[in-house]
Amino acid sequence: MWLDRLSGQSTPSPSPPPIQKRSYSPAPGRSSHLAPVTAIRPPYGPRTSSLGIGSRPNNSSTSLNSPRLPNGSSLRQQIVPPTDNADPLDVLRNVLGKKLDNLVDGQVDGADTTRSQKPPHLVEDVDFDGLSLHTFAESLRNACDDVLRSVQTSLTSFQQDLGAVSAEIETLQSRSTAMNTRLENRKVVEKLLGPAVEDVSIPPAVVTTIAEGPVDAVWVQALEELEKRSRKFHAKLNDSDHTKAALDVKPLLDDLTSKAVERIRDFFVSQIKAIRSPNINAQIIQQQSFLRYKDLYSFLARHHRVLAEEIGQAYINTIRWYYLSNFSRYKQSLERIPIFIVDKNDAIGADPSNQRASTNRTSQPSHDPLAIGRRLDVLKRSNQSALPSHLAEDNKQTHYLETPFLYYNLALIDNAAAEYSFLAKFFSPAVGFQTISRHFSAIFSPTFALGHTFTKSLVEESADCLGILLCVRLSQHFAFELQRRKIPVADGYINGTNMLLWPRFQLAMDMHAESIRRAASSISARGAASALGLSSSAESAAKLSTAPHMLTQRFGQFLQGLLILSRDAGDDEPVGNSLSRLRSEVEAFLTKVGKGFGSTGERKRDRFMANNYSLILTIVGDTGGKLASEVRDHFEGLKESVGGT
Secondary structure, three states: OHHHHHHHOOOOOOOOOOOOOOOOOOOOOOHHHHHHHHHOOOOOOHHHHHOOOOOOOOOOOOOOOOOOOOOOOOHHHHOOOOOOOOOHHHHHHHHHOOOHHHHHHOOOOOHHHHHHOOOOOOOOOOOOOOOOHHHHHHHHHHHHHHHHHHHHHHHHHHHHHHHHHHHHHHHHHHHHHHHHHHHHHHHHHHHHHHHHHHHOOOOHHHHHHHHHOOOOHHHHHHHHHHHHHHHHHHHHHHOOOOOHHHHHHHHHHHHHHHHHHHHHHHHHHHHHHHHOOOOOOHHHHHHHHHOOOHHHHHHHHHHOHHHHHHHHHHHHHHHHHHHHHHHHHHHHHHOOOOEOOOOHHHOOOOOHHHHHOOHHHOOOOOOOOOOOHHHHHHHHOOOOOOOOHHHHHHOOOOEOOHHHHHHHHHHHHHHHHHHHHHHHHHHOOOOOHHHHHHHHHHHHHHHHHHHHHHHHHHHOOOOOHHHHHHHHHHHHHHHHHHHHOOOHHHHHHHHHHHHHHHHHHHHHHHHHHHHHHHHHHOOOHHHHHHHOOOOOOOOOHHHOOOOOOHHHHHHHHHHHHHHHHOOOOOOOOOHHHHHHHHHHHHHHHHHHHHHHHOOOOHHHHHHHHHHHHHHHHHHOOOOOOHHHHHHHHHHHHHHHHOOOO
């Protein structure tokens, strides 16, 4: 049985199989000497150490760290079969501790003592499958030799593999050394040639983006990179030591620049066409397309000035059409707002009966065109915005002429300020300030002319002095706003508007003065009493009334409105002169009415005159300003001259 087990292990294996225990044999007298052999597997002893590789220079634990063998020596040459193998019989004698011959013959010293002291259940006969002990020992030795040869073969194969790995490591180390050398050489070359190559090369990503990519922020960055490299390239090309590579790259750089110019042209043309789309907001396109990519126009102006000027002219023509068409529609919308009609029938000296009988006033609500009232609100509102077109068309409320004037000019000034700001940001520094001003004038000249036409239509036949003066103050406010926004190019429009308003204001003031003059000339001796509300019979002068005249009331309200609107007026304005003429006509009218008291009613006449002056002073008493102070001083003097207190 043991031989079968040992013969089955003759093939090499990674580790020897464990030794199994054998049951005790019933044969007496032999088990005591053979028991240690079956219970414990003896070590290999010197035979095992003779095959170890620990003492060799290329063993498994030291071969990788040991010094490299000289050329011509290999691990295979060091594999020599061991010569100091121990005899298997000697190994067995050492294991058993007895002489093998005596064990073979079955004679052991002290057998009687051992037999006399044997355990009661000891098996005296051991069955070796019909083999003698000597034969069994020989088979055991052969089995051990097979195992050791298998281990030796495995170790030899491992040593051969280890030698191959060591050779590969040597090859890798030599290749690594060569690669490190080439890398160091390349770094030195790149350090010397890198800047020169960088100056005459363009990254492929930049070329692809400019030629095929969409015009966006990445495209702008690629264009900036192209221009930066182009400046370096031309600087190197102008040097005397330029290389042939620079001459070879120049045509490619010129083609890429031309391609960029073409892409910029197509981009701006598409944006200009978009402005002509219906219901489009041009300011959105200006902010999101033009100003966002204003560097593209600067690039175009530097590399193709003629094309840049053509693009600028195309924009000017398009945006001029845009503003003119939109403000024409807005003007038509504002013209649908109902306006109070103020004509000669509303003059201070006009007959109220003629005002009520006017056919043009049958459909409008009653109003007092001589009182300022809440009309001052148009000057007091802050952050006003223009009325949208659809709301203007649906507005059925009647307004004075300053309301549509305000809305139109608010929209015009806001758009003019926004457009000038856009022109200054977009076209500079490609063009100068004078060119930008010419561009602005070319864009807004038709729209400004339309505004002047609209203003003229509002005031051309109007006798509303307060409304016209309100328009003047609004125009001055717009001028201050333009100065605050630093937009001087719209001053011509403001001056043209004032030239329309001031002459019409003077004509309206003259209309009021003429109406008072006609009222005074129509009073006779009999008419004076009629003007006072009494009959002209031989009644006593005591019955004549000294109450202020109705015309004085109307004049006082009108005067108050003019003084309020002239609180901050300068000395060069025509308001003072026109007001002086009107005041003289009122004084002449009151003097002529006072003659109705006759020679016997002098005291009443003075009282009548004083009451009229007091009424005027009461109405304008709280009005501030230089002109108001002069008017109060004048009427105070008149009142004192007639004995008033």
